Structure formats: structure tokens, C-alpha cells
Amino acid sequence: MVDTAAVRALRSMDLIPYVLQNPGVSIAQLSARFSVTQAQIESDLQLVFMCGLPGYTPYELIDVAFEDGVVSVIDPQVLDKPRKFSSNEIVVIALGLKMLIDINQTNSTALTKLKQLSEKIAKLGSNKSILMAGDVSRVPFFEIISKAISEQRVLNLQYHSLIKDQITERLVLPEKLYFLNGSLYLSALDIDIDSDRVFKVDLIKECRIGERVAPKKVLESSFETTVILDVQKQNRNFIERNSSVITAMQENGDLTRVHLQVSNLEWIKLTVLSNAPGITVVSPELLANAVKQSARDLLALY
Amino acid sequence: MSAQKTERLINLTLALLATKKYLTKSEIFNTVAGYTGSPETMERMFERDKDELRELGIEIEVGGLDPLFEDDQGYLIRSETFQLDSNQFENEELLYLTMAVNLWHDSALQANSKAALLKIQSLSGPIESNSVNLPVIRDAENSKTLTTAFESVEKRFALNFQYKGSERNVQPYGLYIQDGFWYLVANEADAIKSFKLQRIDGRLKKVGKESSFTKPAEFDLATFLTISRSAKKEIAVLRVRKNQGHALRSKYAVTEIDDEWDQMSLEYGFDQEIIQTILWYGSNVLVERPEKLRSDIKLRLKELING
Numbered sequence: 001m002v003d004t005a006a007v008r009a010l011r012s013m014d015l016i017p018y019v020l021q022n023p024g025v026s027i028a029q030l031s032a033r034f035s036v037t038q039a040q041i042e043s044d045l046q047l048v049f050m051c052g053l054p055g056y057t058p059y060e061l062i063d064v065a066f067e068d069g070v071v072s073v074i075d076p077q078v079l080d081k082p083r084k085f086s087s088n089e090i091v092v093i094a095l096g097l098k099m100l101i102d103i104n105q106t107n108s109t110a111l112t113k114l115k116q117l118s119e120k121i122a123k124l125g126s127n128k129s130i131l132m133a134g135d136v137s138r139v140p141f142f143e144i145i146s147k148a149i150s151e152q153r154v155l156n157l158q159y160h161s162l163i164k165d166q167i168t169e170r171l172v173l174p175e176k177l178y179f180l181n182g183s184l185y186l187s188a189l190d191i192d193i194d195s196d197r198v199f200k201v202d203l204i205k206e207c208r209i210g211e212r213v214a215p216k217k218v219l220e221s222s223f224e225t226t227v228i229l230d231v232q233k234q235n236r237n238f239i240e241r242n243s244s245v246i247t248a249m250q251e252n253g254d255l256t257r258v259h260l261q262v263s264n265l266e267w268i269k270l271t272v273l274s275n276a277p278g279i280t281v282v283s284p285e286l287l288a289n290a291v292k293q294s295a296r297d298l299l300a301l302y
Numbered sequence: 303m304s305a306q307k308t309e310r311l312i313n314l315t316l317a318l319l320a321t322k323k324y325l326t327k328s329e330i331f332n333t334v335a336g337y338t339g340s341p342e343t344m345e346r347m348f349e350r351d352k353d354e355l356r357e358l359g360i361e362i363e364v365g366g367l368d369p370l371f372e373d374d375q376g377y378l379i380r381s382e383t384f385q386l387d388s389n390q391f392e393n394e395e396l397l398y399l400t401m402a403v404n405l406w407h408d409s410a411l412q413a414n415s416k417a418a419l420l421k422i423q424s425l426s427g428p429i430e431s432n433s434v435n436l437p438v439i440r441d442a443e444n445s446k447t448l449t450t451a452f453e454s455v456e457k458r459f460a461l462n463f464q465y466k467g468s469e470r471n472v473q474p475y476g477l478y479i480q481d482g483f484w485y486l487v488a489n490e491a492d493a494i495k496s497f498k499l500q501r502i503d504g505r506l507k508k509v510g511k512e513s514s515f516t517k518p519a520e521f522d523l524a525t526f527l528t529i530s531r532s533a534k535k536e537i538a539v540l541r542v543r544k545n546q547g548h549a550l551r552s553k554y555a556v557t558e559i560d561d562e563w564d565q566m567s568l569e570y571g572f573d574q575e576i577i578q579t580i581l582w583y584g585s586n587v588l589v590e591r592p593e594k595l596r597s598d599i600k601l602r603l604k605e606l607i608n609g
Contacts, residue, residue, distance in 0.1 A: 005304050006354040009311035017424040033420060047305060051312040053320050054333035078319045081385040082424035086359060088452055089403075089418035092411050095479065096402030103437075117395050129455050129476040133485075133527050146436075165548055165583065177437035179405070182481030184437055203549075240483070240500050243442040274581040277605035292607050298585050299603045302596065 011036070012044040012051075016062060016079035023072045030071065045071065052077055084124070091130045094121050098132050103139040103184060139184050141207040142177075148209050149174045154191065158206035159199055163267050167205060170197075173213055177201070181241055224261045227268055228282040231256045235278030238271065257282065269294065310336025311351055315360065319384060324365045324376025352377070360384060386425060396426040401436050410443035410484075443484055447499055447506045451477055451486050457512045461488065464503040472497075473515040476523035487526060489515075494526065535569045538576055539591040542566050546586035550579075565590070573598065 003011070011034060018033070019025055031038040045064055052061035063075035085093065097118045104110045148155050157170040172188035175196075179185070184201040226247075231238055233254045239246065248259040262268055265287055272279045272291045281288035317334045318325060327348060331337045337344045352362055361383040366375040391399065399422050406415035423429065454461050454474045462471050472488035472495075479485075484499040499506075541563045542556060556564035570576040577599060580587050589595045 004354070005307040006311055006358055008304075008308045009315065009355075010358055012308065013312060013315065014420065014424070018420060021424050021427040033416075035416065043305075047309055048312060051309055051316060051335075054313075054317050054335075056335055078316055078381075081381075081388050082421040083384060084386055085418055085421060086414075087456060088411075088414045089421070091452070092406050092414045092418055093399060093402050096405045097398070099405060099439075100398065100402055113394060114398055117391075117398055120391075120395075127456075129523055130452070131476070131478045131523055131527065133478045133480040133531070160548060160552070162549055162582075165546055165586070167548065178408075179437055179439040180441075180482060182479075182483075236501070240442065244440070270582050270584070273584060273606070274578040276581060276602040277609050280606075280609050294584050295603045295606045298581075298588075299600060299607070301585055301588055302600050 008044065008047075010083070012048045013079055014083060015041070015044060016048060016064075016073055016076050017082045019064070019071050020073045020076050020080060024070050027066070027069045027071065042066075087125060087127055090121060090125055091127050094118065094126065095130075095132050097121065099179070103142045106140050107143055134182075139201050141201070141204055142184075144207050144209055145174055145177065145186060145201070149176065151212060153212045154210040155188070156206075156208045156210055157199065157204050160203040160205055162200075162203065163264065163270060170199075171210070172197070172199070180244075224263050225265060225284065227260045227262055227265070227284065227287060229258050229260065229268075229272070230280045230282055231258055232278040235275050238275060238279060265290075273298075306336065307351075310334070310347070311355065314348075314351055315355065315379065318362060318377055318379040319381060321378050324363075324378050326366070326374070326376045330377070386421065388425060391425065393426070396422055397429055400426075400429050404436050405439050407438060409439040409441045410445035410448045412445070413449070439482070441482060443499060447502060448484060450506045450508060451484070451499060454506075454508055455486075458515055458517065459508040459512060460510055460514050461486075462507045462509050463505070465497055465501060470497070471509070473517070475517050475521055476526075478523065478527060487523060494521070496530070535571055536592065537567055538570055538580075538589060538595060539565065539567045540580065541588045541590055542583075543586040547583050550583070550587065577602070 015030065015034070019030070027038050027041050030041045034041065036044075045066065048062050049064050050061070054060070060077070061075075062077050062079065063073070065072050065074055097114055101111065101114045101118065104114060145155065147153075152173070154171055154173050157172060158167055159170050160167050171191045172186075173191060174186055174188040176187050177184060178187070186199045186201050186204075188197060188199060189195070190197040233256075236256070239249070239256060239258060242260065245260045245262060246258050247261055250257045260268070268281075268287060269290050272281060272287075273294050276295065281291055313335045314330070317330065325333075327345070330348065331341075331344045337347060339347075356362060360379065363378055363380060363383075364375055365378070400419065403415045403418045403422065406412060407419070409415070451461075451474065453459065455477055458473075460471065460473055462469065464470070470490055472486075472490045474486055474488045475494065476487040477484060478487065486497045486499060487494060488497060489495075540550075541559065542550060542565070544562060544564060547566075550566060550568075554566045554568050556566045559565050568576075573595065577595065580589060580595075580599065581602075589599060
């Protein structure tokens with residue numbers, strides 16, 4: 001899509017305060033930040049170079065210098081500050097701050113600052129039509145984990161595995177944190193088994209930071225099995241929640257056949273059981289039989 | 303041609319931003335570079351330019367000495383409506399703002415996150431952010447659907463889409479994110495409902511014009527959410543095998559029944575949810591009451607075995 005003149009005018013004006021605060025930024029970096037081609041950035045800059053305040057003497061024009069693909073602003077005229085946040089940008093900031101507040105519950109200094117900042121942002125135009133419902137669950141070890149990632153130090157975890165339903169001791173090298181379906185997850189190298197694992201942060205019961213280790217590239221060594229399931233329409237939640245491990249999907253009326261790559265069959269077994277009878281195992285047969293056996297064992301207790 | 307127009311729009315914005323007093327049209331035509339041609343041509347150019355800038359959210363204020371005489375009217379853009387103030391945020395706040403927007407940079411809202419980040423960096427310069435490791439949000443939302451939903455809520459466009467096998471025509475009132483999923487709150491035939499965006503089949507289509515409906519003044523999204531979330535609660539009494547069900551035990555108190563079992567009671571809202579939780583524990587958690595849950599679970603298991 002070709003930008004309209006007005007869209008281009010705003011982008012060109014947005015370039016000025018950005019370059020002013022980031023002097024010596026390259027055309028290539030600007031192209032990446034502003035999501036347009038390098039040629040477009042150059043022509044935008046040439047354009048603003050021609051613009052300025054009435055009078056249009058050299059003193060009243062915006063003055064931009066580019067040399068060897070590197071840009072600086074010498075005189076921004078009135079464009080010395082960025083444009084105000086749009087309403088959607090405020091939504092992104094406000095919801096982001098809410099999540100930061102939720103995960104920093106135990107860090108009282110950060111919490112005070114974040115709350116003040118949220119109020120400040122709310123004054124810029126709070127949007128009462130776009131909200132976050134509920135809270136992110138408390139993340140007591142956020143700071144420690146975050147520190148361990150930056151300093152490449154190991155963590156000793158006491159982790160409550162839902163699959164095994166027991167607390168296990170893990171020694172891990174944390175890699176990154178991410179939110180998925182509203183929960184915070186830690187992806188880390190489990191050192192004892194030398195394999196990447198994902199931990200749900202609110203199930204970490206205890207967490208101690210350990211020594212620094214040299215970063216190393218690990219070969220993914222987990223064995224993955226392809227599992228095929230038929231999922232009924234009313235259990236679509238399963239598909240939505242697990243889209244990251246689903247490799248293929250065919251819809252067929254009320255049934256959706258999904259192919260998944262999983263390294264943990266026990267997890268699949270428990271999931272199928274808990275969604276009974278909305279998900280059926282097509283293959284492997286071993287899994288199908290295991291699910292039925294669990295259901296029989298459970299039924300016998302009622 | 304288009305470059306000329308872009309240039310003129312920039313010059314107009316700069317002039318209106320720099321002026322302390324309202325600029326009349328004739329002042330604009332005489333001083334702002336780019337306005338040429340007959341008075342009528344310039345007039346048309348100016349009206350279009352003004353509309354296009356307003357369309358993109360720029361507030362051009364109209365005022366003047368005598369509001370009754372249109373000729374005396376002038377225009378200006380107030381810096382505080384156009385720009386952020388450089389002293390608005392302390393350095394530490396800029397760091398938190400960066401963290402807040404960075405959360406979204408892999409999500410369906412990445413375009414907004416990126417745009418906000420550019421503005422933050424236009425206040426702060428590059429931020430030393432390697433001292434903190436930030437989580438990012440991963441989602442499977444369709445960013446086109448989400449963007450359309452945002453726009454429709456803001457500008458009050460009616461919407462049309464396919465949902466659970468039927469065609470829906472709704473007036474969007476709001477949006478919320480819960481457990482990582484986005485929901486649209488909208489009025490469909492005088493009933494206010496929530497629609498999960500991921501369940502919309504195909505495209506979310508805007509219908510008709512902007513401001514095509516009025517949202518009732520008494521509607522408040524936060525109140526709507528509180529009411530719909532505090533739906534009826536029931537109590538389930540469970541039997542939990544000793545040394546098992548640790549996740550449940552960490553949330554709810556138990557009393558001992560015998561050497562093998564403990565008892566636990568918990569509140570629940572939706573049958574489907576509690577049944578999933580209970581079944582997850584297999585033979586280690588059983589329902590004692592209510593009978594309806596017991597029979598529902600037994601029925602589900604039988605179907606699973608015979609299925």
C-alpha cells in the first residue's frame with residue numbers, strides 16, 4: 001500500500017525528534033525502526049530538509065546532516081519532541097504497565113514507581129473501553145530470574161510439576177521469560193538432563209541464584225513424538241492454547257484433526273482425560289490405550 | 303506532486319505549531335510554502351489538508367477574535383496536544399515505559415508497540431535495557447482482526463462476522479484481554495455479549511460509517527466484567543488422595559478422612575472448568591458432592607472409554 005501524503009508527512013516529522021535523540025543513527029537502523037525501506041527513509045529526510053517555518057531562510061529550515069549513511073539533526077525547529085502517544089499506543093502502554101505491576105508485587109520500590117507511572121499515563125487519556133480482566137498471577141521470583149538471565153547464572157529451582165504432581169529440584173540455566181495465555185513462563189536449559197525445558201513461573205516454589213556459567217549452545221536432544229488427536233468443537237480451547245505445538249490441522253465439520261509434536265506423552269494423556277470426551281486419540285495407539293486405561297481406573301473408584 | 307503535497311502538509315503543521323496566535327487563512331496562504339494558485343484552489347487545498355491531518359489525529363484548533371466573522375477565524379496546533387513534553391517522564395519512567403511496550407513486541411499488537419517505542423526513544427535516546435530481562439507476550443491472535451476491533455471500538459463502526467456457525471451483526475462497546483486472549487464486548491440485538499476474537503471465522507468486517515451507533519452512557523466495561531465474572535458460585539467437595547494433588551493442596555485447605563484420603567471443598571463457577579481440573583488428577587481426586595458433578599464425570603469417562 002502506498003502511503004498517503006499525510007501519512008508520509010507525519011512519518012517524516014517523526015524522524016526528526018528520533019534522530020535528534022539518537023544522533024549518528026544509520027539509515028539502515030531507521031529503516032528497521034520505522035518499517036520502511038532505506039530508500040524511503042532517505043527520501044523522507046530529503047523532504048523534511050526542504051521544510052521549515054515561514055520565512056524559509058536557512059535559519060528557519062529543519063537542518064539534517066547525513067554523511068556515510070549516518071544521520072544527525074542540527075536544527076529541529078519545532079520538531080524537538082515526539083508526537084503524543086495515540087490512543088492505541090496508550091492502551092499498549094497501560095496494559096503493559098498493569099502486567100509489570102502484577103509481576104513486580106514483591107518489589108515495593110518498583111511497584112510504587114510503576115503505580116505512579118500508570119496514573120500519569122491514565123491522565124494522558126485512559127481508555128475505558130479496552131481493559132485487562134483479572135490479574136497476572138503473582139510472580140514472586142521475577143527479579144531473581146531476570147537477574148540470572150542477564151548475568152548468565154544458574155538457578156536452583158524447587159518446581160511444582162503439574163504433570164508429575166510433585167515438587168522436584170531442578171538446576172537450570174535460564175534463557176528467557178515469556179507470557180503465554182496470561183501466564184509467565186521460563187524457558188531454560190535443565191542442566192541435569194541437558195535439555196531445554198519450559199517452566200510455569202507461578203509453579204516455582206523456591207528459587208536461588210547460583211554461579212555464573214559460560215553460555216553454550218545446546219543440541220536439542222528431546223525425543224518428539226507425533227500425536228494425532230480429534231478435537232470436538234466445544235473443546236476448541238485446547239487448540240487455541242496449544243497452537244505452538246500443533247503442526248497440522250484439518251477441520252471436518254464439528255471435529256478438528258490436529259497433529260502435534262510433543263516430547264511429553266504424560267502431559268497429552270492428562271490433557272485428553274481432563275477434556276473427556278471432547279478429545280480422542282487417533283494415534284499413537286499406545287497413547288489411546290493409556291488414556292482409556294486411566295479412564296477405567298478412575299471410573300472404578302466412583 | 304505527492305512529494306509537494308507532503309512538503310506542504312509538513313510546512314502547514316510546522317507553521318501552525320510554531321505560532322502563538324491563530325493564523326488566518328490569508329496569513330497561511332501568504333506565508334506557508336506550497337499554497338499556490340487561485341484563491342479558490344488554495345481554499346480547496348487548505349480544507350483538504352486540514353481534514354487529512356485531523357483524520358490522523360492532529361488537533362487543529364479554530365479560534366479568533368470574533369467568532370461571528372468567519373474571515374477573522376484562525377488556526378493553530380497547540381504543542382501540548384501534538385507533542386509530548388520532554389520533561390514529562392523521568393529517566394527511570396522511560397525505562398519502565400520501554401519495558402511496558404516491549405512486552406508486546408512479538409504479539410498481535412506489535413505495530414502499536416513499535417510506534418510507541420519510537421516515541422519513547424525520541425524522548426530518551428537509546429535506553430540501557432540489558433540490565434533487565436523482559437518477558438515478551440506470545441499470542442496467536444490475528445493482528446488484522448485485533449486492529450479492526452480496536453478501531454471499531456474507538457470509532458464506533460458496526461461489525462459483521464461469522465461466529466460459532468452463524469453470522470453476527472454487532473455494535474462493539476469494548477475489548478478486554480483475559481488470560482492472554484482478547485474478547486470483544488458488543489451489543490447483538492439488544493443483548494451485551496462477549497466474543498472471543500480467536501473464534502471469529504474469517505474476516506472481521508466493518509459495516510457502514512464511523513459513529514454509526516451510540517454507546518449507552520451507562521455502559522461501563524469494568525462494571526460489565528465484574529458482573530459477568532461474579533456469576534453464581536457453587537461448592538464442590540472433593541476427595542484427594544494423601545500426598546497427591548499438590549497444586550490443589552497449595553490453594554485449598556484439607557481435612558483428613560482416613561489413612562488414604564483427605565477432603566477439600568472449593569468454590570467454582572463453571573462445570574466445564576472444574577471438571578477439567580478434577581479429571582487432570584486422574585484417580586487421585588474424586589468428587590463427593592454435588593451429585594450432578596459426579597454423574598457428569600462418570601458419563602464423560604464412559605464416553606471416553608467407548609469412544
